Amino acid sequence: MTVRTRKQTVFRIIALTILFLIFWFVRQNVLITSTLHVKHKDKQSLDFELDLSSLGANSKQTRRNIIIVSHGRSGSTITGDMFNHHPSVFYLHEPLQTVERISQFQKERKTSPDDPDYGSLMSEVLNGIFRCNFSRAVVEDLEHFYRHPSHPRASHAIASPPLCPYEINDSRWDPSLCPPLTSGSLGKVCRDNYKMTVAKILISRITGASIKHILESCSSAKVDCKIIFLVRDPRAVIASSRSVNFFKDSVRDVSRANFRAYSFTNCKQTEENLALVKSLSFRWRKRVMIQRYEDFAMDPLTGLSRLFDFAGLSVPEDVKTWLDKTTHPSSDHEELRSACRGYHPAFCTVDESTVAVNRWRWKVPLIDIDIMERYCKDLMQIMGYRPVDRSHELLSNISIPLFKKDYQVKGWF
Ligand SMILES: *[C@@H]1O[C@H](CO)[C@@H](O)[C@H](O)[C@H]1NC(C)=O
Ligand SMILES: *[C@@H]1O[C@H](CO)[C@@H](O)[C@H](O)[C@H]1NC(C)=O
Ligand SMILES: *[C@@H]1O[C@H](CO)[C@@H](O)[C@H](O)[C@H]1NC(C)=O
Secondary structure (H helix, E strand, O other): OOHHHHHHHHHHHHHHHHHHHHHHHHHHOOHHHHHHOOOOHHHHHHHHHHHHHHHHHHOOOOEEEEEEEEOOOOOHHHHHHHHHOOOOEEEEEOHHHHHHHHHHHHHOOOOOOOOOOHHHHHHHHHHHHOOOOOOHHHHHHHHHHHOOOOOOOOOHHHHOOOOOOOOOOOOOOOHHHOOOOOHHHHHHHHHHHOOEEEEEEEHHHOHHHOHHHHHHHOOOOOEEEEEEEEEOOHHHHHHHHHHOOOOOOOOOOOOOHHHHHHHHHHHHHHHHHHHHHHHOOHHHHOOEEEEEHHHHHHOHHHHHHHHHHHHOOOOOHHHHHHHHHHHOOOOOHHHHHHHHOOOOHHHOOOOOHHHHOOHHHHHOOHHHHHHHHHHOHHHHHHHOEOOOOOOHHHHHOOOOOOEOOOOHHHHHO
Protein backbone atom coordinates (compact mmCIF):
# COMPACT_ATOMS: atom_id res chain seq x y z
CA MET A 1 0.00 0.00 0.00
CA THR A 2 1.35 3.40 -0.88
CA VAL A 3 1.22 6.17 1.64
CA ARG A 4 -1.40 7.84 -0.53
CA THR A 5 -3.83 4.90 -0.63
CA ARG A 6 -3.34 4.28 3.04
CA LYS A 7 -4.27 7.89 3.69
CA GLN A 8 -7.36 7.47 1.51
CA THR A 9 -8.40 4.35 3.39
CA VAL A 10 -8.00 6.05 6.76
CA PHE A 11 -9.94 9.02 5.44
CA ARG A 12 -12.76 6.76 4.22
CA ILE A 13 -12.97 4.97 7.55
CA ILE A 14 -13.14 8.26 9.41
CA ALA A 15 -15.75 9.63 7.01
CA LEU A 16 -17.87 6.48 7.34
CA THR A 17 -17.59 6.56 11.11
CA ILE A 18 -18.67 10.20 11.16
CA LEU A 19 -21.58 9.47 8.84
CA PHE A 20 -22.64 6.57 10.99
CA LEU A 21 -22.44 8.67 14.15
CA ILE A 22 -24.49 11.48 12.56
CA PHE A 23 -27.10 8.96 11.46
CA TRP A 24 -27.21 7.47 14.94
CA PHE A 25 -27.50 10.84 16.66
CA VAL A 26 -30.29 12.00 14.38
CA ARG A 27 -32.12 8.79 15.08
CA GLN A 28 -31.77 9.41 18.78
CA ASN A 29 -33.21 12.87 18.24
CA VAL A 30 -30.61 14.49 20.42
CA LEU A 31 -28.42 16.21 17.85
CA ILE A 32 -30.40 19.41 17.76
CA THR A 33 -30.64 19.86 21.49
CA SER A 34 -27.05 19.00 22.23
CA THR A 35 -25.66 21.44 19.66
CA LEU A 36 -28.11 24.20 20.52
CA HIS A 37 -27.10 24.31 24.13
CA VAL A 38 -23.38 23.79 24.03
CA LYS A 39 -22.83 27.40 24.97
CA HIS A 40 -25.04 27.41 28.03
CA LYS A 41 -23.57 24.91 30.45
CA ASP A 42 -26.13 25.22 33.21
CA LYS A 43 -29.10 25.32 30.96
CA GLN A 44 -27.77 22.54 28.81
CA SER A 45 -28.05 19.91 31.50
CA LEU A 46 -31.58 20.92 32.40
CA ASP A 47 -32.72 21.13 28.82
CA PHE A 48 -31.02 17.92 27.91
CA GLU A 49 -32.84 15.99 30.60
CA LEU A 50 -36.12 17.58 29.66
CA ASP A 51 -35.75 16.78 26.01
CA LEU A 52 -34.92 13.21 26.85
CA SER A 53 -38.10 12.96 28.85
CA SER A 54 -40.22 14.32 26.05
CA LEU A 55 -38.78 11.69 23.71
CA GLY A 56 -41.14 9.25 25.32
CA ALA A 57 -44.05 11.61 24.82
CA ASN A 58 -45.62 9.59 22.06
CA SER A 59 -45.41 6.28 23.78
CA LYS A 60 -48.67 4.85 25.06
CA GLN A 61 -47.17 4.26 28.48
CA THR A 62 -46.27 7.89 28.95
CA ARG A 63 -48.38 9.49 31.62
CA ARG A 64 -49.51 13.05 30.91
CA ASN A 65 -49.35 15.58 33.72
CA ILE A 66 -50.25 19.23 34.09
CA ILE A 67 -48.74 21.13 36.98
CA ILE A 68 -50.28 24.42 38.00
CA VAL A 69 -47.62 26.51 39.72
CA SER A 70 -48.22 29.81 41.46
CA HIS A 71 -47.89 31.80 44.61
CA GLY A 72 -50.71 31.48 47.12
CA ARG A 73 -53.56 34.01 46.67
CA SER A 74 -53.13 34.02 42.89
CA GLY A 75 -56.25 32.20 41.79
CA SER A 76 -54.67 28.75 41.81
CA THR A 77 -57.57 27.15 43.68
CA ILE A 78 -60.14 28.05 41.06
CA THR A 79 -57.74 27.22 38.24
CA GLY A 80 -57.12 23.81 39.76
CA ASP A 81 -60.81 23.31 40.43
CA MET A 82 -61.62 23.77 36.73
CA PHE A 83 -59.44 20.76 36.01
CA ASN A 84 -60.89 18.95 39.01
CA HIS A 85 -64.28 19.19 37.29
CA HIS A 86 -63.07 17.52 34.09
CA PRO A 87 -64.06 13.83 33.82
CA SER A 88 -60.69 12.82 32.32
CA VAL A 89 -58.59 14.44 35.04
CA PHE A 90 -57.13 12.85 38.14
CA TYR A 91 -56.75 15.94 40.28
CA LEU A 92 -54.49 16.47 43.28
CA HIS A 93 -54.74 19.59 45.40
CA GLU A 94 -51.24 20.57 46.55
CA PRO A 95 -49.33 17.29 46.70
CA LEU A 96 -46.41 19.22 48.19
CA GLN A 97 -48.43 19.55 51.38
CA THR A 98 -48.11 15.78 51.49
CA VAL A 99 -44.35 16.08 51.09
CA GLU A 100 -44.27 18.66 53.87
CA ARG A 101 -46.27 16.46 56.23
CA ILE A 102 -44.22 13.33 55.49
CA SER A 103 -41.02 15.30 55.98
CA GLN A 104 -42.23 16.71 59.30
CA PHE A 105 -43.34 13.31 60.48
CA GLN A 106 -39.95 11.78 59.63
CA LYS A 107 -38.00 14.58 61.31
CA GLU A 108 -40.44 15.12 64.17
CA ARG A 109 -40.20 18.85 63.70
CA LYS A 110 -41.36 21.58 61.34
CA THR A 111 -39.36 21.47 58.13
CA SER A 112 -38.76 23.91 55.31
CA PRO A 113 -38.51 23.31 51.55
CA ASP A 114 -34.86 24.26 51.83
CA ASP A 115 -34.01 21.54 54.36
CA PRO A 116 -31.40 19.10 53.01
CA ASP A 117 -33.66 16.05 52.51
CA TYR A 118 -36.81 17.85 51.46
CA GLY A 119 -35.70 18.23 47.85
CA SER A 120 -35.07 14.54 47.29
CA LEU A 121 -38.29 13.58 49.06
CA MET A 122 -40.15 16.08 46.90
CA SER A 123 -38.67 14.66 43.68
CA GLU A 124 -39.41 11.11 44.75
CA VAL A 125 -43.03 11.84 45.69
CA LEU A 126 -43.70 13.93 42.59
CA ASN A 127 -42.06 11.46 40.26
CA GLY A 128 -44.24 8.73 41.75
CA ILE A 129 -47.40 10.82 41.46
CA PHE A 130 -46.57 11.71 37.86
CA ARG A 131 -46.58 7.95 37.06
CA CYS A 132 -49.62 7.08 39.20
CA ASN A 133 -47.29 5.32 41.57
CA PHE A 134 -48.30 6.12 45.15
CA SER A 135 -46.08 4.94 47.98
CA ARG A 136 -47.60 3.85 51.26
CA ALA A 137 -46.63 7.04 53.05
CA VAL A 138 -48.25 9.11 50.30
CA VAL A 139 -51.44 7.04 50.31
CA GLU A 140 -51.76 7.39 54.08
CA ASP A 141 -51.46 11.15 53.80
CA LEU A 142 -53.90 11.37 50.90
CA GLU A 143 -56.38 9.24 52.81
CA HIS A 144 -56.17 11.62 55.73
CA PHE A 145 -56.37 14.76 53.57
CA TYR A 146 -59.02 13.87 50.99
CA ARG A 147 -61.34 12.17 53.43
CA HIS A 148 -61.25 15.13 55.78
CA PRO A 149 -64.76 16.55 56.35
CA SER A 150 -63.79 20.13 55.50
CA HIS A 151 -62.68 19.40 51.93
CA PRO A 152 -64.15 16.13 50.71
CA ARG A 153 -64.45 17.39 47.12
CA ALA A 154 -60.85 18.55 46.85
CA SER A 155 -60.34 15.76 44.32
CA HIS A 156 -63.39 14.61 42.40
CA ALA A 157 -61.49 11.55 41.21
CA ILE A 158 -60.75 10.44 44.77
CA ALA A 159 -64.37 11.09 45.83
CA SER A 160 -66.03 9.25 42.91
CA PRO A 161 -66.53 5.63 41.81
CA PRO A 162 -64.71 3.31 41.80
CA LEU A 163 -62.93 4.78 44.85
CA CYS A 164 -66.27 5.69 46.46
CA PRO A 165 -69.69 4.07 46.01
CA TYR A 166 -71.60 7.06 44.61
CA GLU A 167 -71.06 9.99 42.24
CA ILE A 168 -70.52 13.35 43.98
CA ASN A 169 -73.79 14.74 42.58
CA ASP A 170 -75.75 11.73 43.87
CA SER A 171 -77.86 12.45 46.95
CA ARG A 172 -76.51 9.27 48.54
CA TRP A 173 -72.90 10.45 48.20
CA ASP A 174 -71.16 10.45 51.57
CA PRO A 175 -67.36 10.47 51.95
CA SER A 176 -67.58 8.31 55.05
CA LEU A 177 -68.82 5.44 52.84
CA CYS A 178 -65.61 5.41 50.80
CA PRO A 179 -63.31 2.47 51.58
CA PRO A 180 -59.71 3.29 52.58
CA LEU A 181 -57.35 4.07 49.73
CA THR A 182 -54.49 1.71 48.91
CA SER A 183 -51.47 2.05 46.64
CA GLY A 184 -53.09 -0.54 44.43
CA SER A 185 -56.56 1.00 44.15
CA LEU A 186 -55.30 4.54 43.76
CA GLY A 187 -52.64 3.63 41.20
CA LYS A 188 -55.02 1.54 39.10
CA VAL A 189 -57.78 4.15 39.07
CA CYS A 190 -55.30 6.92 38.27
CA ARG A 191 -53.84 4.93 35.36
CA ASP A 192 -56.96 3.29 33.95
CA ASN A 193 -59.78 5.76 34.54
CA TYR A 194 -58.13 9.13 33.95
CA LYS A 195 -55.99 10.14 31.02
CA MET A 196 -54.08 12.84 32.85
CA THR A 197 -53.03 13.96 36.30
CA VAL A 198 -53.31 17.61 37.23
CA ALA A 199 -51.68 18.95 40.38
CA LYS A 200 -51.61 22.38 41.90
CA ILE A 201 -48.37 23.41 43.55
CA LEU A 202 -47.47 26.56 45.46
CA ILE A 203 -44.07 28.10 44.79
CA SER A 204 -43.38 28.47 48.52
CA ARG A 205 -43.41 24.67 48.93
CA ILE A 206 -40.92 23.97 46.13
CA THR A 207 -37.24 23.52 47.01
CA GLY A 208 -35.44 26.73 46.11
CA ALA A 209 -38.84 28.13 45.08
CA SER A 210 -37.85 27.10 41.55
CA ILE A 211 -39.88 25.47 38.77
CA LYS A 212 -36.60 23.88 37.73
CA HIS A 213 -37.04 21.26 40.45
CA ILE A 214 -40.54 20.47 39.24
CA LEU A 215 -39.26 19.99 35.71
CA GLU A 216 -36.52 17.72 37.03
CA SER A 217 -39.15 15.51 38.67
CA CYS A 218 -40.67 15.13 35.20
CA SER A 219 -37.49 13.92 33.58
CA SER A 220 -38.06 10.20 33.78
CA ALA A 221 -38.86 8.36 30.58
CA LYS A 222 -42.48 7.54 31.26
CA VAL A 223 -43.53 11.03 32.29
CA ASP A 224 -44.76 13.89 30.18
CA CYS A 225 -45.34 17.25 31.88
CA LYS A 226 -46.71 20.63 31.03
CA ILE A 227 -46.70 23.60 33.36
CA ILE A 228 -49.27 26.32 33.83
CA PHE A 229 -47.58 29.18 35.60
CA LEU A 230 -50.19 31.44 37.08
CA VAL A 231 -49.18 35.03 37.80
CA ARG A 232 -51.30 37.67 39.48
CA ASP A 233 -50.73 41.35 40.18
CA PRO A 234 -48.29 41.26 43.12
CA ARG A 235 -50.13 44.13 44.82
CA ALA A 236 -53.20 41.91 45.08
CA VAL A 237 -51.18 38.81 45.99
CA ILE A 238 -49.15 40.40 48.77
CA ALA A 239 -52.02 42.37 50.31
CA SER A 240 -54.20 39.27 50.27
CA SER A 241 -51.41 37.18 51.79
CA ARG A 242 -51.22 39.64 54.65
CA SER A 243 -54.97 39.57 55.18
CA VAL A 244 -54.85 35.80 55.67
CA ASN A 245 -51.80 36.04 57.97
CA PHE A 246 -49.16 34.50 55.72
CA PHE A 247 -47.01 37.12 57.44
CA LYS A 248 -47.56 39.83 60.01
CA ASP A 249 -45.97 43.04 61.27
CA SER A 250 -46.34 44.18 64.83
CA VAL A 251 -48.37 47.39 65.07
CA ARG A 252 -45.34 49.07 66.61
CA ASP A 253 -43.20 48.39 63.57
CA VAL A 254 -43.95 51.46 61.46
CA SER A 255 -41.31 50.43 58.93
CA ARG A 256 -43.28 47.20 58.18
CA ALA A 257 -40.16 45.06 57.95
CA ASN A 258 -42.01 41.80 57.29
CA PHE A 259 -44.23 43.35 54.67
CA ARG A 260 -41.15 44.62 52.87
CA ALA A 261 -39.34 41.29 53.13
CA TYR A 262 -42.41 39.41 51.88
CA SER A 263 -42.85 41.78 48.94
CA PHE A 264 -39.21 41.47 47.99
CA THR A 265 -39.13 37.66 48.18
CA ASN A 266 -42.48 37.04 46.55
CA CYS A 267 -41.70 39.14 43.51
CA LYS A 268 -38.12 37.97 43.23
CA GLN A 269 -39.27 34.33 43.16
CA THR A 270 -41.78 35.02 40.39
CA GLU A 271 -39.19 36.98 38.46
CA GLU A 272 -36.58 34.23 38.73
CA ASN A 273 -39.03 31.60 37.58
CA LEU A 274 -40.01 33.73 34.62
CA ALA A 275 -36.32 34.13 33.77
CA LEU A 276 -35.93 30.36 33.90
CA VAL A 277 -38.89 29.86 31.57
CA LYS A 278 -37.41 32.40 29.19
CA SER A 279 -34.08 30.56 29.16
CA LEU A 280 -35.61 27.21 28.15
CA SER A 281 -35.24 26.08 24.58
CA PHE A 282 -38.30 26.87 22.49
CA ARG A 283 -39.21 23.23 22.44
CA TRP A 284 -39.56 23.18 26.21
CA ARG A 285 -40.88 26.69 26.58
CA LYS A 286 -43.85 25.54 24.51
CA ARG A 287 -44.69 23.17 27.33
CA VAL A 288 -45.07 26.07 29.71
CA MET A 289 -47.98 28.46 29.65
CA ILE A 290 -48.03 31.74 31.56
CA GLN A 291 -51.55 32.63 32.58
CA ARG A 292 -52.22 36.06 34.02
CA TYR A 293 -54.94 35.76 36.63
CA GLU A 294 -56.53 39.05 35.56
CA ASP A 295 -57.05 37.88 31.97
CA PHE A 296 -58.74 34.76 33.26
CA ALA A 297 -60.91 36.66 35.75
CA MET A 298 -62.15 39.20 33.22
CA ASP A 299 -63.27 36.44 30.87
CA PRO A 300 -63.32 33.07 32.65
CA LEU A 301 -64.86 31.05 29.81
CA THR A 302 -62.18 32.10 27.34
CA GLY A 303 -59.58 31.38 30.02
CA LEU A 304 -61.06 27.93 30.52
CA SER A 305 -60.87 27.12 26.80
CA ARG A 306 -57.31 28.39 26.60
CA LEU A 307 -56.16 26.28 29.55
CA PHE A 308 -57.96 23.10 28.49
CA ASP A 309 -56.72 23.53 24.95
CA PHE A 310 -53.15 23.78 26.23
CA ALA A 311 -53.72 20.61 28.28
CA GLY A 312 -55.23 18.78 25.31
CA LEU A 313 -58.64 18.42 26.97
CA SER A 314 -62.14 18.94 25.62
CA VAL A 315 -64.30 21.66 27.20
CA PRO A 316 -67.40 19.92 28.58
CA GLU A 317 -70.62 21.95 28.80
CA ASP A 318 -71.17 21.18 32.47
CA VAL A 319 -67.71 22.53 33.36
CA LYS A 320 -68.57 25.74 31.53
CA THR A 321 -71.87 26.00 33.38
CA TRP A 322 -70.20 25.40 36.72
CA LEU A 323 -67.48 27.96 36.02
CA ASP A 324 -69.96 30.57 34.92
CA LYS A 325 -71.90 30.16 38.15
CA THR A 326 -68.78 30.21 40.29
CA THR A 327 -67.31 33.34 38.75
CA HIS A 328 -70.59 35.23 38.30
CA PRO A 329 -72.63 34.21 41.33
CA SER A 330 -76.12 35.60 41.59
CA SER A 331 -76.46 38.61 43.84
CA ASP A 332 -78.33 36.32 46.18
CA HIS A 333 -75.97 36.14 49.13
CA GLU A 334 -77.78 33.20 50.61
CA GLU A 335 -76.91 31.12 47.57
CA LEU A 336 -73.31 32.22 47.83
CA ARG A 337 -73.09 31.30 51.48
CA SER A 338 -74.78 27.95 51.03
CA ALA A 339 -72.28 27.02 48.31
CA CYS A 340 -69.51 27.43 50.89
CA ARG A 341 -71.23 26.07 53.97
CA GLY A 342 -69.25 23.53 55.91
CA TYR A 343 -66.09 24.04 53.85
CA HIS A 344 -62.72 25.39 54.68
CA PRO A 345 -62.61 28.92 53.17
CA ALA A 346 -59.61 27.96 51.02
CA PHE A 347 -61.90 25.65 49.06
CA CYS A 348 -64.65 28.13 48.47
CA THR A 349 -63.89 30.12 45.38
CA VAL A 350 -67.32 31.48 44.60
CA ASP A 351 -66.77 35.16 43.81
CA GLU A 352 -67.60 37.74 41.19
CA SER A 353 -64.30 37.48 39.37
CA THR A 354 -64.35 40.84 37.58
CA VAL A 355 -64.77 42.53 40.95
CA ALA A 356 -62.13 40.37 42.59
CA VAL A 357 -59.56 41.70 40.13
CA ASN A 358 -59.86 45.23 41.50
CA ARG A 359 -60.70 44.59 45.11
CA TRP A 360 -57.24 45.36 46.44
CA ARG A 361 -57.56 48.88 45.01
CA TRP A 362 -60.02 49.99 47.63
CA LYS A 363 -58.73 47.87 50.49
CA VAL A 364 -55.01 48.62 50.54
CA PRO A 365 -53.58 51.96 51.72
CA LEU A 366 -51.61 53.95 49.17
CA ILE A 367 -48.53 53.88 51.37
CA ASP A 368 -48.48 50.05 51.25
CA ILE A 369 -49.04 50.03 47.53
CA ASP A 370 -46.07 52.30 47.20
CA ILE A 371 -43.88 49.80 49.08
CA MET A 372 -45.00 46.89 46.90
CA GLU A 373 -44.47 48.86 43.72
CA ARG A 374 -40.94 49.60 44.83
CA TYR A 375 -40.01 45.94 45.38
CA CYS A 376 -41.98 44.56 42.46
CA LYS A 377 -41.17 47.16 39.85
CA ASP A 378 -39.40 44.86 37.36
CA LEU A 379 -41.91 42.05 37.63
CA MET A 380 -44.79 44.46 37.18
CA GLN A 381 -43.14 45.91 34.15
CA ILE A 382 -42.61 42.63 32.27
CA MET A 383 -46.07 41.36 33.22
CA GLY A 384 -47.86 44.55 32.18
CA TYR A 385 -49.05 45.73 35.61
CA ARG A 386 -49.31 49.49 35.71
CA PRO A 387 -47.92 51.23 38.80
CA VAL A 388 -50.21 53.82 40.42
CA ASP A 389 -47.13 55.76 41.43
CA ARG A 390 -48.73 57.38 44.47
CA SER A 391 -51.64 58.66 42.43
CA HIS A 392 -54.81 58.38 44.41
CA GLU A 393 -56.84 59.32 41.33
CA LEU A 394 -55.45 56.44 39.33
CA LEU A 395 -55.85 53.97 42.19
CA SER A 396 -59.47 54.82 42.90
CA ASN A 397 -60.77 55.20 39.35
CA ILE A 398 -61.84 51.63 38.68
CA SER A 399 -62.66 52.41 35.05
CA ILE A 400 -58.91 52.56 34.43
CA PRO A 401 -57.49 49.00 34.40
CA LEU A 402 -54.07 48.52 35.98
CA PHE A 403 -53.03 45.68 33.68
CA LYS A 404 -52.14 46.21 30.06
CA LYS A 405 -53.32 44.02 27.24
CA ASP A 406 -49.85 43.51 25.85
CA TYR A 407 -46.77 42.89 27.93
CA GLN A 408 -43.27 41.59 27.49
CA VAL A 409 -43.70 38.03 28.76
CA LYS A 410 -46.58 37.42 26.34
CA GLY A 411 -44.08 37.82 23.51
CA TRP A 412 -41.98 34.87 24.65
CA PHE A 413 -44.45 32.27 23.40
C1 LIG B 1 -43.28 2.52 42.24
O1 LIG B 1 -42.29 3.09 43.06
C2 LIG B 1 -41.60 2.13 43.86
C3 LIG B 1 -40.67 2.86 44.82
O2 LIG B 1 -40.36 4.15 44.40
C4 LIG B 1 -40.87 1.16 42.96
O3 LIG B 1 -40.18 0.20 43.73
C5 LIG B 1 -41.87 0.49 42.05
O4 LIG B 1 -41.22 -0.36 41.14
C6 LIG B 1 -42.70 1.50 41.29
N1 LIG B 1 -43.75 0.82 40.56
C7 LIG B 1 -44.03 1.08 39.28
C8 LIG B 1 -45.18 0.33 38.69
O5 LIG B 1 -43.39 1.87 38.62
C1 LIG C 1 -74.07 13.44 37.81
O1 LIG C 1 -72.99 13.77 36.97
C2 LIG C 1 -72.82 12.89 35.87
C3 LIG C 1 -71.52 13.25 35.16
O2 LIG C 1 -71.42 14.63 34.99
C4 LIG C 1 -74.04 12.97 34.97
O3 LIG C 1 -73.88 12.10 33.87
C5 LIG C 1 -75.26 12.58 35.78
O4 LIG C 1 -76.41 12.73 35.01
C6 LIG C 1 -75.36 13.42 37.04
N1 LIG C 1 -76.41 12.88 37.87
C7 LIG C 1 -77.29 13.63 38.53
C8 LIG C 1 -78.22 12.90 39.42
O5 LIG C 1 -77.30 14.85 38.42
C1 LIG D 1 -61.93 57.95 35.43
O1 LIG D 1 -61.17 57.75 34.25
C2 LIG D 1 -61.90 57.95 33.08
C3 LIG D 1 -61.03 57.52 31.91
O2 LIG D 1 -59.75 58.08 31.97
C4 LIG D 1 -62.33 59.42 33.00
O3 LIG D 1 -63.05 59.64 31.80
C5 LIG D 1 -63.18 59.75 34.22
O4 LIG D 1 -63.49 61.12 34.23
C6 LIG D 1 -62.45 59.38 35.49
N1 LIG D 1 -63.36 59.50 36.62
C7 LIG D 1 -63.06 60.21 37.68
C8 LIG D 1 -64.10 60.22 38.76
O5 LIG D 1 -62.03 60.82 37.80
